[in-house]
Amino acid sequence: MAVSLVVTADTHLPKRARDLPHALWAAIEAADLVVHAGDWVDVALLDALESRARGLLAVYGNNDHGPLRERLPEVARAEVGGLRVAVVHETGDAKGRERRCADRFPDTDVLFFGHSHIPWDTTTATGLRLLNPGSPTDRRRQPTGTFLTAVADAGVLSEVVLHPVAR
Template structure:
């Protein structure tokens, strides 16, 4: 199963629209994960229409309309891999241990909020993935998203994709 991970799209506050490369990757994915901070419901509608399967949560910048449509925490099993999705995980220091305690059933945690790409392993085997942001790089050199493959209970081929600068 081909997976796409994204978060912190912030449309239309940080960008008027999602990058074309990201939209093409969404359409090629079997499952799309979005870890919150959509900002507008139109972006949720767009991803829901273009995704074969969408697993998504709301973030701290999402208003009542998005919060009514999305959970704060989501769980999904894909090709034998157990995923949890949440927007915020707290400070970077101690993140792995905190998240391993909070999500003991998950094998992979997809999160956002910082706009900083993250790929680490917690004690006990929980993998933490933050795909960064496709629209707001903040202090990072590039806007980003991630892809991965899930097969037979294993996550593999995790890749961070750099998006070209907006013009």
């Protein structure tokens, strides 16, 4: 059965924005599963996603403390649409990322991560796909904020789309 995904990270609410962009909320409400790769900053967003999303797979980031670290793991794993998925906030420098992640997540098909605020989509020599959705609220050196959508079905990740968002 196909599973529609929305992937976000580095939301930094309410530090970088008061709320998520409307387009991201609309995608969240339409998705089967929301993946959040950390740096929420405020537990209120976690509460909101838990009440509005059909499913949530999430981790804490380096800027998350207190209740966020109590309620979320450092690494999350799940089987989604026949894929072995993992979520982590930090993967280290871009240089050597593929090798490090392939070594750390040998039994994973797709690894979602955040931290850099910069979108990333590569596949390692072992077949591990690495995806970073960027940030919808803190674009850093990017032209716009971003988030990802995708579909997981029968062990294949397809329809991977990076969505720009205006602030």
